[in-house]
Amino acid sequence: MKLGMIKVSIVGAAGYSGLELIKILINHPEVEIKHLYGSRSAGNRIEEVHPSLRGMISKEIELFNESDINDTNLLFIALPSGQAIQYVKAAYESGIKVIDLGGDFRLSKITDYNKYYKHDHSAPELLNKAVYGLSEWNESEIANAAIVANPGCYPTSVLLPLIPLIKEGVVDHSFISIISYSGTSGAGKSAAENMIFSEVNESVRAYKVGSHQHMPEIKKYLELFSGIEPTFSFVPHLLPITRGIYTTIQVKVDKNADAILCMEIFNKYYSNTPFVRIIHPLIPEIKNVTYTNFCDIGFSINNGIITILSTIDNLIKGAAGQAVQNMNIMFGLDQQEGLLKCSKKHLQQI
Amino acid sequence: MKLGMIKVSIVGAAGYSGLELIKILINHPEVEIKHLYGSRSAGNRIEEVHPSLRGMISKEIELFNESDINDTNLLFIALPSGQAIQYVKAAYESGIKVIDLGGDFRLSKITDYNKYYKHDHSAPELLNKAVYGLSEWNESEIANAAIVANPGCYPTSVLLPLIPLIKEGVVDHSFISIISYSGTSGAGKSAAENMIFSEVNESVRAYKVGSHQHMPEIKKYLELFSGIEPTFSFVPHLLPITRGIYTTIQVKVDKNADAILCMEIFNKYYSNTPFVRIIHPLIPEIKNVTYTNFCDIGFSINNGIITILSTIDNLIKGAAGQAVQNMNIMFGLDQQEGLLKCSKKHLQQI
């Protein structure tokens, strides 16, 4: 073990985000994995639960034990919403940094938890300690955070392309249409009749129209980062693919805002961010970002309406990848460490 | 052969829409298939070109021959756009009814053909002879038409849910966001590098943003059937499935227009149409309409915005099925003949 290695543990190692975290972290040069925690899976070895990991890591999944926590520098929590609160609290009280990949610390209002997540919040006093982990927009806050609320997958795909245009005042924020399509891994690994292959394959369906829990998250952070309160409608759809989100945003654009101006705006905010690729006039495709931490953004203006297209891998930039990006920020490393050797910043040095 | 059987021939029998037409028509009790025409495929038997048809039909594909045309009552044309014009002309001049499944007779302006279809139109004098075959909105015109321009797949999925709401004045027609996702069969059977399985699978991409040839068609017929000139933005996307279109429309809705009013509006226009199913408050799913002539429509109102969801099988209601529905109308049969034995109208008689 290198001196100064970051010792990390993961709660929820048996799920899909847990698996992606492990895959990234075992190749991260500055990280040592200490504990993998689970509940139903505890007692099994991680390579039994995720056979793809055989030959890459061998470790028993443990029940979380608060007394272990002190040999860890950072706790990742990859659990369904509502289940992370106790672990965040334990870590916070022990002075251990924590990144929650779920939704338990992204919102401010208890009523929003009741309404959208259908449960109470048992540690409301910690909500204002948590920093939103949208790496490209909150870097300095993240660097000093005790608790990072890692963004949701849909919000990441919506906020990255939309914040700059709203903030610069070039779009009509009174009605923004946001249509997202997601692969199935976003729904996690639990059995459910409407998620079996025969029900999802060769089909598409919208779901939670007007009631998805990512709506208050999008609203809160659009406002926080742009300074403007927009009105939007968000409709998620289920895609018959495993990984990837495709988001299509339509909004009226100022008469003065042509493609050149929009490109300037995107460049203003993203020319130095390694994981956002403004690919205009090309069209984003999910397959170009899967298994990467990239967010690809394209756009087109027609008849006074701008169409913005963005795509991410929901498990990487929408979950585990952005979590590691945030870990890098929190521990003073290059954002790209362990995520990709040759990315944009390195290219510019060539 | 029954006396009074409708004798039909098909130009473009080797393509996907041709195949669907054949599958429907061989089970249609009032139809006899006379000729199957092709160009590259001529000389082969239809069951060699479409092996799924073995044991169901056996017939040689012929080169089109104008002198044959008189033993046909109705000519279906299932060709890529731009290629149907000569056949429509031949049929029209011989007094044979014709249904063109392509786009060659849907628009009015030659300039639109130049701009969106990238070719000239060699029979502009016939454009105003053609009747648009949106069965639910143009039945009496279709009944008497010499030439039916069968609707495009995307327009069918957009017009059916949108016309009633615009016509009744309950939505803000100054900005309508229309997002459609289509399976790959809409692109036909030709080889193209960006349509091979490895390029389409596990991905999504928008395409022809702001320039799709179905835009002027949607515009023309929204106006024709609603009497109002709306402004909309339409973005088609490619789905990694074979069949089906899913369309999501978002538009500001009148304060007075609640779900009950919208349901009344839909019922006003569709309570007696056998193939439109208003399934509110359920959510449409592509798999519920594939291999059928149904269009399923759902909707939801939130924060002053109505989200309308519609889905069809692009090869059936979006092509061959609607064509047969129009044939039934043209020849005085029940609209559902050959399409589905027990559909809505029959149910109501039970």
Add this chain to the structure above:
Amino acid sequence: MKLGMIKVSIVGAAGYSGLELIKILINHPEVEIKHLYGSRSAGNRIEEVHPSLRGMISKEIELFNESDINDTNLLFIALPSGQAIQYVKAAYESGIKVIDLGGDFRLSKITDYNKYYKHDHSAPELLNKAVYGLSEWNESEIANAAIVANPGCYPTSVLLPLIPLIKEGVVDHSFISIISYSGTSGAGKSAAENMIFSEVNESVRAYKVGSHQHMPEIKKYLELFSGIEPTFSFVPHLLPITRGIYTTIQVKVDKNADAILCMEIFNKYYSNTPFVRIIHPLIPEIKNVTYTNFCDIGFSINNGIITILSTIDNLIKGAAGQAVQNMNIMFGLDQQEGLLKCSKKHLQQI
């Protein structure tokens, strides 16, 4: 209702085979559906459970009630194995004909039920009353049967191509390699973690190697119909598609048995069967048989080994379609009635 209509009821209407049965039967000209039975789904309407049926049928799902049974001529049972026995018994004792789409009456030995199905059999006295419903090989028995044990999906795909070659003694029956791949609908509609889309998509896995419950069924009926006891190895695999089975059989072939002889053998048994298509030298493809009752068979001989390829739709020829074919046989109708208007026999009359 036509005089003489066959009145049928279905136990297990909420499952996938139940849905396919309904879709076929509502278009069958000689059938009236009396009751749809379910357990968990009872009290709901069938079009709520299967939204694709809206506008085609409207009926409440009932709890099975033995006193109803007398208004039914034929009871279809489409339940997971082990659950059909009581319904078969009730129908048999009431003198009602019954077709069981599950495995409860296909085997002869109670020990095989214990070993392969992992349960006892509560009505062993009825096992020898049941007739195996492999339509092409057991027509006269089926015609007079009180109980038809409809074949399993894998066995149908294996028996149809293999029986003729074994029976005619042209293959070395001491070692037959049988590899089958099936779509996911064969596993039914129940939620299971290893059947969710994310686990099945973009993957393949063998399962139940050497222990699948269709092995004793294949063994029993290969012997019954060929008169020879073969030794075979059967390995099923799960495919990331919804419908269809593809079976590849390899076995040493007699030196004298060339392609011409094999073709003669297949023709001897299948030239008059409407649903078996010997397509040699073409290669079967799943997509050519899905949504049909066809079994496509091809073969190739190389280096003394014959490779036989067969494909069916597991829900049609492998379940509901063959069940209706058997119903037609039991009630003296043309085998093809309700299954396909223009199939092989009709073609020969043209």
Add this chain to the structure above:
Amino acid sequence: MKLGMIKVSIVGAAGYSGLELIKILINHPEVEIKHLYGSRSAGNRIEEVHPSLRGMISKEIELFNESDINDTNLLFIALPSGQAIQYVKAAYESGIKVIDLGGDFRLSKITDYNKYYKHDHSAPELLNKAVYGLSEWNESEIANAAIVANPGCYPTSVLLPLIPLIKEGVVDHSFISIISYSGTSGAGKSAAENMIFSEVNESVRAYKVGSHQHMPEIKKYLELFSGIEPTFSFVPHLLPITRGIYTTIQVKVDKNADAILCMEIFNKYYSNTPFVRIIHPLIPEIKNVTYTNFCDIGFSINNGIITILSTIDNLIKGAAGQAVQNMNIMFGLDQQEGLLKCSKKHLQQI
């Protein structure tokens, strides 16, 4: 650039294997990419041809130029069969090491090239200079090779599980049944009507039954590495997934050869190979090896027949990954360098 970096160039950078090579090599700590060569794609930048590479590498694709070759230590060739010969010859004559990912140097007999690859061979004098790059079986030969013929994807999945059992004499080599299923990326990136999404999706088909070009390769190397001439039948099938091969082998096994003995045999050959995982009694699944260089092998013995299951990613262990593994061997690096940080050998040191 580090001193001692291996300078590599790639012919065929625009194809799927070229893309995988680039993705692996830009993260390889001991490699510098010098030239990317193409023909149709020459003049474009590699990140335009493969948009997924944006932000990871930026380089123009060049036409191959023999005078460049001296700044390269190793030339990778990732071209369709028949097209590599001139580049291999040029490299060989300049004393540059070369790894050909295609089939042009795997066979010994010109007649086999005529029969299976349908072309002549323009440099037969080099055939005996080429060393077969099955890393686990030919390491010392590879280490000193001037020309490495990288194995085909199917042969890799067949040879790794089969050689040990044949070599140890525990299976009946007079009839081995080999059934393989492959994802579509194995067919490359060229447009072909039978490879478009609509033709491949929701289907399976066997192809080249008894005539696939990998048959003589399997035969040659089964014999070379086991010392025994086996008789086998090989049938490849096309799967509706992008990446992965699943191979199922059935063969009679010695009465004495139980699972324990077979496990010992596999361990004898693979206990120290980092990329072969013997996972018995687990069942291999394609998804556990995609995007990795692993070959997972399982097996099961029933009724005197052993079923062997193996799976690889056809683009990694079946092409680019094994090529890099061979490069590592040729240049004295750890086999795993650049392929996976924490694999089996490293684990054993923990």
